[in-house]
Amino acid sequence: MMSDAYNNLAIEFCGIKSPNPFWLASAPPTDKAYNVIRAFEAGWGGVVWKTLGEDPPAVNVSSRYSAIYGKNREVIGFNNIELITDRSLEQNLREITAVKEAWPDRAIVVSLMLPCEEHYWADILPKVEATGADGIELNFGCPHGMPERGMGAAVGQVPDYVRMVTAWCKQHSKLPVIVKLTPNITDIRHPARAAHQGGADAVSLINTINSITSIDLDRMVALPTVGSSSTHGGYCGTAVKPIALNMVAEIARDPETRGLPISGIGGIGNWRDAAEFIVLGAGCVQVCTAAMLHGFRIVEEMKDGLSRWMDAQGYRTIEDFRGKAVPNTTDWKYLDMNYKVIAQINQQDCIGCGRCYVACEDTSHQAIARLVDEASGKRTYQVIQEECVGCNLCEITCPVQNCITMMPQQTGKPYMNWTQDPRNPRAEKVPTAA
Incomplete structure (x- = not known):
C-alpha cells in the first residue's frame, strides 16, 4: 500500500x-x-x-x-x-x-x-x-x-x-x-x-x-x-x-x-x-x-x-x-458601480497582430487606435482612455499573456451599488449620516 x-x-x-x-x-x-x-x-x-x-x-x-x-x-x-x-x-x-x-x-x-x-x-x-x-x-x-x-x-x-x-x-x-x-x-x-x-x-x-x-x-x-x-x-x-x-x-x-x-x-x-x-x-x-x-x-x-x-x-x-x-461572490446588484478599470497595452510585449483593435473596433467601444508610422510602416496600438469602458475584451483576445492589463483608476467616488444608484429608477434611499 x-x-x-x-x-x-x-x-x-x-x-x-x-x-x-x-x-x-x-x-x-x-x-x-x-x-x-x-x-x-x-x-x-x-x-x-x-x-x-x-x-x-x-x-x-x-x-x-x-x-x-x-x-x-x-x-x-x-x-x-x-x-x-x-x-x-x-x-x-x-x-x-x-x-x-x-x-x-x-x-x-x-x-x-x-x-x-x-x-x-x-x-x-x-x-x-x-x-x-x-x-x-x-x-x-x-x-x-x-x-x-x-x-x-x-x-x-x-x-x-x-x-x-x-x-x-x-x-x-x-x-x-x-x-x-x-x-x-x-x-x-x-x-x-x-x-x-x-x-x-x-x-x-x-x-x-x-x-x-x-x-x-x-x-x-x-x-x-x-x-x-x-x-x-x-x-x-x-x-x-x-x-x-x-x-x-x-x-x-x-x-x-x-x-x-x-x-x-x-x-x-x-x-x-x-x-x-x-x-x-x-x-x-x-x-x-x-x-x-x-x-x-x-x-x-x-x-x-x-x-x-x-x-x-x-x-x-x-x-x-x-x-x-x-x-x-455576490449578486450583480451589489457590485461597485463606481469602480473603474482601463486597458493598458505594454508596447514592448505587443507583437502588432491587431487582434485587440479588430475586436474593439468591430464589436465593442472603438477604444483602441491603430497608428501607422509613415516611414517604417510599423503599426502600433494605443488605448483611447476616454472611450475605454474596461470590458476586458482586448485583454482576452490578445495572444500574448499580460501584454494587455486592466488598470484600476482612482475615481474619488465612494462605493455605490445598483440598489443605491440614482440612475436606477428603483433605487433605494441611502441613509445619510446624522
Whole structure:
C-alpha cells in the first residue's frame, strides 16, 4: 500500500476521512475493484463507486462516448450515454468489501440509484453498510436512460422527491448521505435546500449536463451513434467547469444551505481547478473525465501542485482556505458601480497582430487606435482612455499573456451599488449620516 506524503492535504468530509481531497467520481473509472485498486495505488484519496441499482443490472449500448475538440484534438468537452453499473449488485458489494478491507485509509462512497419507493432503499442500504463503505451518494443527476425510468435527474429535478428519498436514507442507514445534484434545472438552490431539509450530510455537484455534442452530416445522426440513431447524453469535462463553479458558489452562499458540506465536481483536471472549487466552499473534489483521458497518475501532479501552493500561501490544511472566495461572490446588484478599470497595452510585449483593435473596433467601444508610422510602416496600438469602458475584451483576445492589463483608476467616488444608484429608477434611499 502506497503511503501519502502530502500530509497537509488530509481531509475529513462529513465524517469521512481521506488522505487527500482528490476522489474519483462515480463513473467508468470506479466500476470495479481492478480500477479502484489501481487508482488507490496511484494515490487517489477516495472513490465514489459507480452507481449501483436494482437487479437485474442495467444494460448498456455501444457506442457510448463523443467529444468536442480544441486545437490539436485536445478534448474540451466529453459526452456519454452510459448508464449505471451493468454488473450484478452481489458482485459489486463483494468487491467493495474486499477493497475497503485492503485500503482502510481511503474513502469509499457508494453511489446508489433506485426507484422512488421506500422499500427499495430500505433493502439495499443495510447491504451497502455491511461492506464497510464510508458513505453513500444518491445519484439524482444522471440525465439519460435512467430518467425515463423515473430515476436519476427525474428525481433531482423535483425538490420534494429529493427531500423524501434523502429522508428515507437517513432513516434506514447510519452512513453519511451525500446527495448528487443535477445541473439540468433552473435554480440549483432548490434541490440543495430540499436535500438539506431531508437530512443530507452533504451534496455533490454537478452531474452531467444534457447535450448533443455534434452531428455526422453524412449520416445525419448525432454522436455517439448506436446503429442509425442516437440520443442526448451527459456533458462533462473542462467545458463544464464554469457552470459547476457557479452552482457550487450558489449553494455555498445561500443562507438556507450555508455550511452544508459540498463535494465539487465538473471539469477538474489539475490542482488549480481543485483549489478554485475549494475556495468556493468544496470540502473535496471528484474527478472523472481528466482521469479517463490521461490515466490515474494525474493525481500525483494534482497533489504535488496543491500542496506546494498551500505551502507558498501559508495554508497548513485544506480548511485554512476552504470557502475564502465565498464572501467575495455576490449578486450583480451589489457590485461597485463606481469602480473603474482601463486597458493598458505594454508596447514592448505587443507583437502588432491587431487582434485587440479588430475586436474593439468591430464589436465593442472603438477604444483602441491603430497608428501607422509613415516611414517604417510599423503599426502600433494605443488605448483611447476616454472611450475605454474596461470590458476586458482586448485583454482576452490578445495572444500574448499580460501584454494587455486592466488598470484600476482612482475615481474619488465612494462605493455605490445598483440598489443605491440614482440612475436606477428603483433605487433605494441611502441613509445619510446624522
